[in-house]
Amino acid sequence: MDVQRVILIAALALVSYLMVLQWNEDYGPAQQPQQQQTATVSAYxxxxxxxxxxxxxxxxxNQDADVPVSGQxxxxxxxxxxxxxxxxxxxxxxxxxxxxxxxxxxxxxxxxxxxxxxxxxxxxxxxxxxxxxxxxxxxxxxxxxxxxxxxxxxxxxxxxxxxxxxxxxxxxxxxxxxxxxxxxxxxxxxxxxxxxxxxxxxxxxxxxxxxxxxxxxxxxxxxDPSQQTSMGMQSxxxxxxxxxxxxxxxxxxxxxxxxxxxxxxxxxxxxxxxxxxxxxxxxxxxxxxxxxxxxxxxxxxxxxxxxxxxxxxxxxxxxxxxxxxxxxxxxxxxxxxxxxxxxxxYGWLWWIASPLYMLLKWIHSVVGNWGLAIIGITILVKAALFHLNAKAFKSMAKMRKFAPEMTRLKELYGDDRQKMSQEMMKLYQKEKINPLGGCLPILVQMPVFIALYWVLMESVELRHAPFFGYIQDLSQMDPYFILPILMGATMFIQQMLNPTPPDPMQAKMMKMLPIIFTFFFLWFPAGLVLYWLVNNMLSIAQQWVINKQIESGEAKD
Known part of the structure; x- marks a missing residue:
């Protein structure tokens, strides 16, 4: 029965993928058309x-008066x-x-x-x-x-x-x-x-x-004839x-x-x-x-x-x-x-975006490919925020490790919320768990992510810049949606490494996020999706290592 279910899910995913491809061809955002050679006319x-x-x-x-106009x-x-x-x-x-x-x-x-x-x-x-x-x-x-x-x-x-x-x-x-x-x-x-x-x-x-x-x-x-994507923030x-x-x-x-x-x-x-x-x-x-x-x-x-x-x-x-x-x-x-x-x-985060752009440009001068430059700057940004991310991942790993104990306390004191809160606090203090530890570092690094998003959006160098294979324009959407699907898959893997939210409704919403984000990113420029994909892959690697350390008791606070 399980094998049949896997086959049905795989077939449904394949059919859905083909339907999205056809929908995009018929109704999706059109590629920028070639500009028509129209007869030039005098302005006057x-x-x-x-x-x-x-x-x-x-x-x-003195030019003090308003500028008047007259005639037709x-x-x-x-x-x-x-x-x-x-x-x-x-x-x-x-x-x-x-x-x-x-x-x-x-x-x-x-x-x-x-x-x-x-x-x-x-x-x-x-x-x-x-x-x-x-x-x-x-x-x-x-x-x-x-x-x-x-x-x-x-x-x-x-x-x-x-x-x-x-x-x-x-x-x-x-x-x-x-x-x-x-x-x-x-x-x-x-x-x-x-x-x-x-x-x-x-x-x-x-x-x-x-x-x-x-x-x-x-x-x-x-x-704007040079606005090549209809999704996301607009220039x-x-x-x-x-x-x-x-x-x-x-x-x-x-x-x-x-x-x-x-x-x-x-x-x-x-x-x-x-x-x-x-x-x-x-x-x-x-x-x-x-x-x-x-x-x-x-x-x-x-x-x-x-x-x-x-x-x-x-x-x-x-x-x-x-x-x-x-x-x-x-x-x-x-x-x-x-x-x-x-x-x-670059918006109000220009003071972060400007040095990020200079770094992106320098990496490109070394590697000679803007797609590799995006991967390079993602790695460097991730390295700069390594310790901040580590704190967040350690907090989530501990929450994941002690999730069964938290569930037991909830079942034991479910009718007495005050007692349950007291026991939860004792557990947090004993195991040095900070329930907000996974949130604050993520909020701190969000300005960096948004600034890098604008750098990739505003860099004319990415216009018609090829990556590898079928991706010949990093400023355009992935024509086969491979990068968005991989990005969604990495989000799903990240969720598997995170603790399940105690609220059932919240847990269901979290399970829907990879699907929602995948659909949202389908028409994003390939360069931006590449950034998020690489960022997710690096986060998965770091979080997996920290989870193993927490489970084996090797991690230090």
């Missing part, structure tokens, strides 16, 4: 369109791709619209849109499906972007540029009717995702030239401002729906953040800037305004800012601007 329409209401207006040097926003219309300016570096593929000189497309060739797709991940784009662009210009009294006829149309020496050395300069030129020559210059560096954007103003006219530099990011409310999607008063302030789309954000600060930056990637404007240091958010016609705009500057007749002046479009690479972000690396959001 043709040169005869009406003034664009989304641009900030700066009427005074121009409807985006398809444009001839030959009119756009293409720029290629080793890490960036950009399209610049001559009208306004805005970046309306940014692809990252070092990061695929989907595993083995052969297509670059597209961060910025302007098409029928999605709007996410970087805008900049000169507004104010004489700024060409404040012209009632619409955005200025720049000219360039060529329509295609390719980085062939250490740096590449792309100049867009504009001659105004007042005799002011403006060059909008983009400077690219090899291996760098940050782009220097300079405005060289040469006033050959007879009147002073007054203007204000602005930079802003425009995005619609579409979902932040929205804007972030860094000012002298608050070096990291989130302003999400819901906040912008309710009210505008506005702050004045020396230096600082503004960014639009999503899972693994971000775009940011960092104005040149040494001035007082106005930072703001707005929502216009369903589009979210975040950006900065510089102080007003004046170029006298016969004089030249340069104003500048830096634009970043790329991954959350801590090394580059730290070099670009203070606090920009905080966009790699």
């Amino acid at each position: 329409g043709d040169s005869n369109s009406q003034p664009v209401s989304e641009l900030p207006l700066a009427s005074d040097a 926003e121009a409807v985006a219309t398809p444009v001839d791709s030959n009119k756009l300016i293409s720029v290629r570096t080793d890490v960036l593929e950009l399209l610049i619209d001559p009208k306004g000189g805005d970046v309306i497309h940014a692809a990252l060739p070092e990061h695929e849109s989907a595993l083995s797709s052969g297509q670059s991940f597209v961060l910025l784009e302007q098409n029928a499906n999605r709007t996410y662009v970087a805008q900049s210009g000169l507004v104010g009294q004489d700024g060409p972007d404040a012209n009632s006829e619409g955005r200025p149309v720049y000219t360039s020496a060529q329509s295609e540029y390719t980085l062939e050395g250490d740096s590449l300069t792309v100049d867009l030129n504009l001659n105004t009717e007042t005799g002011v020559q403006i060059t909008k210059r983009f400077i690219f560096q090899q291996g760098q995702y940050d782009v220097a954007v300079e405005y060289l103003v040469n006033n050959t006219g007879a009147e002073p030239f007054d203007a204000v530099l602005f930079g802003q990011i425009k995005r619609d409310g579409t979902a 932040y999607l929205g804007a972030v401002f860094s000012t002298a008063e608050n070096n990291y302030q989130k302003v999400d789309f819901g906040d912008m729906d309710e009210e505008r954000f506005k702050a004045t600060s020396p230096d600082g930056w503004v960014a639009m953040v999503q899972h693994y990637f971000l775009s940011a404007w960092i104005p040149a240091p040494g001035a007082e800037y106005t930072y703001q958010s707005r929502k216009i016609n369903g589009q979210y705009l975040v950006g900065f305004l510089s102080p007003s500057f004046t170029v006298a007749p016969g004089q030249e002046q340069t104003v500048s800012a830096t634009f970043y479009a790329g991954p959350k690479d801590v090394d580059q972000l730290e070099q670009i601007a203070p606090n920009l690396e905080l966009t790699i959001d």
